[in-house]
Amino acid sequence: MPHTFELATTGRAKCRGCGQPLPKGELRFGERLPNPFGEGETTHWFHPVCAAYKRPDAIVETLEGAQDVPDREGLERIARATLAHSRLQRIDGAERSPTGQAKCRHCKEAIEKGAWRIRIVFHEEGNFSPGGYLHLACARGYFEAVDIVDQVLHFSPALDPSERAALSADFASNAG
Numbered sequence: 775m776p777h778t779f780e781l782a783t784t785g786r787a788k789c790r791g792c793g794q795p796l797p798k799g800e801l802r803f804g805e806r807l808p809n810p811f812g813e814g815e816t817t818h819w820f821h822p823v824c825a826a827y828k829r830p831d832a833i834v835e836t837l838e839g840a841q842d843v844p845d846r847e848g849l850e851r852i853a854r855a856t857l858a859h860s861r862l863q864r865i866d867g868a869e870r871s872p873t874g875q876a877k878c879r880h881c882k883e884a885i886e887k888g889a890w891r892i893r894i895v896f897h898e899e900g901n902f903s904p905g906g907y908l909h910l911a912c913a914r915g916y917f918e919a920v921d922i923v924d925q926v927l928h929f930s931p932a933l934d935p936s937e938r939a940a941l942s943a944d945f946a947s948n949a950g
Contacts, residue, residue: 777836778804779822779843790902791824792929801844805832807900818900826852827925828863828897859919864905866893867929868941871907879905880912890944892926910948 785798796802796819803825804817822843825833830853837843837850856862874887885891885907892913894905908916923945927938 776839777806777832778817779836779840780804782819787819789821789824790818791820791828792931794821794931796821803829803833803836805829810899816900822849823852823928826850827856827865827928828902830854830856830863855919859917861917862919862922862925864894864896865917865922865925865929866895866902866904867931868892868910868926868933869930876907878907878909878912880908880916883909885909890941890948893929910945913945 779801782796782798782800782802785795787796787802788794789796789802790805801822803820803822805820805825806815806817808814809816820829822833822845826849833849834853834857837846837853840846843849868890871885871887871889871891874884876885876891877883878885878891879894890910891907892910893907895902896905897903913922914920923942926945927933927941930938930941933941
């Protein structure tokens with residue numbers, strides 16, 4: 775069965791990309807994968823934008839045959855940009871470092887307590903697994919892309935508006 779776009783039938787599912795609920799009646803993207811626990815397939819649900827960032831190959835493939843998908847051009851633009859820089863699929867948001875123990879995956883230096891760090895995940899066997907952190911200043915070198923602040927903010931829903939503004943400002947000064 776191919777991947778699909780459909781309206782959420784209940785409000786119980788959560789997006790595999792951002793962890794937020796998929797409200798009843800809202801458009802969602804379903805990635806069909808082999809069931810690791812038995813025969814057949816399983817469907818992993820995403821917000822369409824989350825799928826464009828995290829599973830770009832699947833969403834581009836599905837958009838080619840899909841009709842009436844809202845903001846089709848925007849989804850395809852995001853997915854193609856993510857495909858051009860494969861490490862962008864690993865972005866899982868940003869947070870302040872609660873301790874000084876984590877090391878940056880790029881430069882291997884400690885990330886200071888209270889400093890912004892970007893969370894990294896890897897997609898393995900249909901699931902996202904934690905993969906470490908990056909300094910903001912190391913993001914450009916690691917992702918080989920200049921403009922990632924929108925994606926980082928998208929996967930940081932817990933940040934309040936002042937934190938989002940501070941992160942954007944720090945990103946502009948450190949990662950640019």
